[in-house]
Amino acid sequence: MSATTLPGRTGPVERTVLRARHGLRAMHPLLGPVATTAKYASLVVACAAAIIPLVTVFMAAFKSKEEFATSDPLAPPQSWTNLDNFATAFVDGGMVQGFLNTSIILVVALVGTIIIGTMTAYAVDRFDFRGRRLVMGAFLLATLVPAVTTQVATFQVVNGLGLFNTRWAAIVLFTGTDIISIYIFLQFMRGISRSLDEAAMLDGANRLTIYARIIFPLLRPAIATVVIVKGIAIYNEYYIPFLYMPSRDLGVVSTSLFRFMGPFGAQWEVISAGAVLVIVPTLVAFLLLQRQIYSGLTSGATK
Numbered sequence: 505m506s507a508t509t510l511p512g513r514t515g516p517v518e519r520t521v522l523r524a525r526h527g528l529r530a531m532h533p534l535l536g537p538v539a540t541t542a543k544y545a546s547l548v549v550a551c552a553a554a555i556i557p558l559v560t561v562f563m564a565a566f567k568s569k570e571e572f573a574t575s576d577p578l579a580p581p582q583s584w585t586n587l588d589n590f591a592t593a594f595v596d597g598g599m600v601q602g603f604l605n606t607s608i609i610l611v612v613a614l615v616g617t618i619i620i621g622t623m624t625a626y627a628v629d630r631f632d633f634r635g636r637r638l639v640m641g642a643f644l645l646a647t648l649v650p651a652v653t654t655q656v657a658t659f660q661v662v663n664g665l666g667l668f669n670t671r672w673a674a675i676v677l678f679t680g681t682d683i684i685s686i687y688i689f690l691q692f693m694r695g696i697s698r699s700l701d702e703a704a705m706l707d708g709a710n711r712l713t714i715y716a717r718i719i720f721p722l723l724r725p726a727i728a729t730v731v732i733v734k735g736i737a738i739y740n741e742y743y744i745p746f747l748y749m750p751s752r753d754l755g756v757v758s759t760s761l762f763r764f765m766g767p768f769g770a771q772w773e774v775i776s777a778g779a780v781l782v783i784v785p786t787l788v789a790f791l792l793l794q795r796q797i798y799s800g801l802t803s804g805a806t807k
Contacts, residue, residue: 564577566583590777673744677744
């Protein structure tokens with residue numbers, strides 16, 4: 505029997521562990537402040553990385569072209585009342601038309617996403633059928649496949665349906681419910697007792713009536729979460745509108761900013777003003793609805 509396994513004796517392994525423990529205890533008064541300092545320093549760096557670009561864009565929006573070219577990026581503008589860049593973004597950039605097109609696409613796509621997503625979650629959770637796991641696996645597999653690898657086929661389908669260069673191209677592509685929305689709806693669905701369905705069926709209600717009058721109203725917190733999360737994603741999307749809606753009249757808020765990019769340079773002060781106009785609605789919506797976002801994403805995580 506080795507020395508490390510003899511009862512009542514301390515072997516080399518135990519002695520090494522004890523020395524390491526004593527060393528850590530001796531260094532604890534020093535490691536505590538160091539760890540605290542490193543933690544708060546990392547938080548400061550992360551905040552600076554998130555805030556400094558926003559501050560730079562906000563200040564650039566109030567600068568003239570000459571001032572932007574000669575001043576420091578973090579230097580405040582000479583006049584906070586200079587709104588010429590915002591006027592240029594609205595008029596020349598077509599931001600008004602961009603907000604209108606974005607609103608139409610956003611509303612129609614979200615309505616379609618909610619209807620398809622809630623129906624899918626209801627069918628997967630309430631019905632026992634062969635291939636139920638296969639359906640969820642197909643949603644997950646579609647999420648894992650990079651979207652750029654399927655754009656050629658997607659473009660051919662959209663063009664074949666006659667949707668190219670129309671708002672319906674973006675609406676149809678955005679309406680496809682993603683796996684995150686499905687999981688959010690499923691989390692809330694599993695918290696709804698099946699006894700409600702059974703009681704309604706005893707009263708003569710069919711499955712469609714149960715879904716419309718019982719399940720759908722109870723899914724309002726999940727619907728609010730999906731509207732916020734996917735709504736912000738649609739609002740910020742650039743690639744799909746740029747590829748499938750090249751017409752100037754169909755520009756959205758993201759593609760409208762691209763009009764100030766030219767072969768000989770870019771009007772960064774005007775782009776900054778347009779970016780501020782795009783950021784403000786998203787920021788306000790997030791600050792007002794962040795509780796619903798967090799509660800919706802964490803619901804069902806604990807029992």
